[in-house]
Amino acid sequence: MPGSMDGARTGALDGRKAAARARVERHAEELIALSERLHADPETAWEEHRAAAAVPELLDRAGFAVTPRYLGLDTAFHARFGQGPVRIALCAEYDALPGLGHACGHDLIAASAVGAALGLAAVADEAGITVEVYGTPAEEGGGGKIEMLDRGAFTGADLAMMVHPAPVDVAEARPFAVSHSRISYTGRSAHAAAYPEAGVNAADAFTVAQVAIGLLRQQLPPTTRVHGIVTHAGDARTPSRSGPRAAGTSARRRWPSWSGWNHGYCAPSRPAPWPPAASWTSNRRASRTRSSGPTRPPSRTTGRTPSPSAGGSPRRRPPRG
Numbered sequence: 001m002p003g004s005m006d007g008a009r010t011g012a013l014d015g016r017k018a019a020a021r022a023r024v025e026r027h028a029e030e031l032i033a034l035s036e037r038l039h040a041d042p043e044t045a046w047e048e049h050r051a052a053a054a055v056p057e058l059l060d061r062a063g064f065a066v067t068p069r070y071l072g073l074d075t076a077f078h079a080r081f082g083q084g085p086v087r088i089a090l091c092a093e094y095d096a097l098p099g100l101g102h103a104c105g106h107d108l109i110a111a112s113a114v115g116a117a118l119g120l121a122a123v124a125d126e127a128g129i130t131v132e133v134y135g136t137p138a139e140e141g142g143g144g145k146i147e148m149l150d151r152g153a154f155t156g157a158d159l160a161m162m163v164h165p166a167p168v169d170v171a172e173a174r175p176f177a178v179s180h181s182r183i184s185y186t187g188r189s190a191h192a193a194a195y196p197e198a199g200v201n202a203a204d205a206f207t208v209a210q211v212a213i214g215l216l217r218q219q220l221p222p223t224t225r226v227h228g229i230v231t232h233a234g235d236a237r238t239p240s241r242s243g244p245r246a247a248g249t250s251a252r253r254r255w256p257s258w259s260g261w262n263h264g265y266c267a268p269s270r271p272a273p274w275p276p277a278a279s280w281t282s283n284r285r286a287s288r289t290r291s292s293g294p295t296r297p298p299s300r301t302t303g304r305t306p307s308p309s310a311g312g313s314p315r316r317r318p319p320r321g
Contacts, residue, residue: 016127020119027118030058031111038107042096045142046318048075051094052135055110059133062118070135071151073318076144077135078153079117082124089132089154090117091162093139104140105165112163132157141180142316176225184245185209203234 024031034054043051052075056066064079092113093106113133120131134153138144145153154160164173185206190199213226220226232245 016123019122023122024115024119027058027115031115034058034114035107035111038094038110039102042101043094044098045095045138045140045144045316046075048095048137051075051110052077052137055092055094055114055135056133058114059117062121064117064121064131064133071148071153073137073144073147073151075135075137075318076148077133079133079135080130081117081121081132082130084124084128084130086127086129087132087157087159088120088129089134089157089160090120091145091160092133092135093137093162094135095138095140095142095144097140106139108165109163110135116161116163134160138316138318142318144318147318176223182231182245183209206230 037054038051041050043049052068056064056068056077056079059079059081060066062081064081067078067080070076070078090113092110094110095106096102097104117131117133120127120129123129124131134148136144136148138147148154164175166173185202187202187205188198188200190196192199210228213228217226230245
């Protein structure tokens with residue numbers, strides 16, 4: 001008797017899988033076209049107006065109840081199908097990288113989410129589920145899902161899932177957490193020809209820091225990444241008070257990162273060896289003197305990372321209406 005019941009359950013499950021697969025295959029060309037459409041027309045964080053309109057079109061035609069401008073966010077949406085007690089949420093990302101387009105494959109993520117939703121909708125009543133699709137803007141540096149969570153998205157969902165393209169197939173990925181830092185170096189202006197020794201070159205200070213970070217990488221564990229770019233390199237060849245600014249990211253799974261470049265850690269189940277600082281400000285003043293003659297001006301370097309009040313990372317906020 002137990003064996004026959006198990007066989008019946010297996011048969012029912014196989015039948016649902018076949019029905020879901022058939023629905024996805026029926027819409028395969030439309031899903032591929034959606035991905036190609038997004039890929040050809042990339043939009044960056046909080047500017048995904050065309051994508052936010054295109055992604056739920058197929059869901060709307062399939063009978064989903066679609067809510068555009070979800071939770072007051074212009075480029076978010078919510079789609080819902082079914083009335084079952086188990087709520088399954090699928091995340092659709094569709095923003096692109098500045099200057100690179102869909103190098104992170106968000107066009108595939110959006111199309112996959114729509115396809116999965118269509119497949120589940122085919123068996124929603126039989127399986128007792130409610131299928132929900134959340135259009136989540138601004139994943140690339142915008143913290144879109146954080147903004148949505150703060151506004152009440154995903155409340156009551158039993159399960160939230162998404163798929164991400166990768167070179168290999170992995171059922172359970174172990175993604176990196178990420179924190180962002182913006183660091184400025186301030187120098188002292190001086191005339192480059194007449195009194196160069198009177199200036200403090202902020203660009204030189206940043207160069208030293210960048211080289212030090214590069215040397216540090218060989219000592220970082222394999223689960224830690226540190227990257228950065230120069231966002232402003234100064235305005236003139238003269239040693240200038242308005243020095244370079246840099247933006248950096250640190251991604252890691254377990255260990256705290258180097259204090260001063262990025263802070264924090266991603267290990268909720270394992271305490272950090274020391275309390276990671278929420279913000280960092282360093283002011284160093286050093287004087288160099290000659291054996292004879294006047295004392296040279298002090299060197300001053302200032303670096304800052306965002307405070308916890310900014311959410312722990314300088315993500316781009318959605319535009320205000």
